[in-house]
Amino acid sequence: MIVLDTHIWVWWVHGDTQLPPVYFAYIQGNEAQGVGISAISCWEVAKLVEYNRLTLPLPVADWLSQALVYPGVRLLELTPQIAVESTQLPGDFHRDPADQIIVATARSYNCPLVTLDKRIQNYPHVQLAP
Numbered sequence: 257m258i259v260l261d262t263h264i265w266v267w268w269v270h271g272d273t274q275l276p277p278v279y280f281a282y283i284q285g286n287e288a289q290g291v292g293i294s295a296i297s298c299w300e301v302a303k304l305v306e307y308n309r310l311t312l313p314l315p316v317a318d319w320l321s322q323a324l325v326y327p328g329v330r331l332l333e334l335t336p337q338i339a340v341e342s343t344q345l346p347g348d349f350h351r352d353p354a355d356q357i358i359v360a361t362a363r364s365y366n367c368p369l370v371t372l373d374k375r376i377q378n379y380p381h382v383q384l385a386p
Contacts, residue, residue: 287328
């Protein structure tokens with residue numbers, strides 16, 4: 257399984273050109289093994305819509321329902337273990353709680369994280385997608 261950062265998930269669902277073709281192919285190639293979406297990404301999408309930083313083609317609840325049934329998608333719960341892990345990440349990680357939870361989710365599942373977020377890409381304690 258792989259885990260998608262929120263922006264990667266949105267771009268993948270929308271076929272957005274901001275998603276590099278190599279990442280699109282990587283996600284498609286992992287559909288059979290599972291494409292993990294942290295529960296916090298649903299909250300993050302809803303907050304982006306609330307703050308008018310993301311416009312979706314349909315109401316956010318409908319978008320989430322459709323985006324969570326894409327091929328291979330698995331909604332990954334925010335478990336107590338992940339909650340604790342997000343507050344105890346090794347090294348120096350930034351303070352964005354959603355990013356902390358997404359990184360903790362990938363670490364807890366021992367899965368590569370697909371992201372273009374430079375702060376996460378520069379964090380040596382999470383496995384990243386090639």
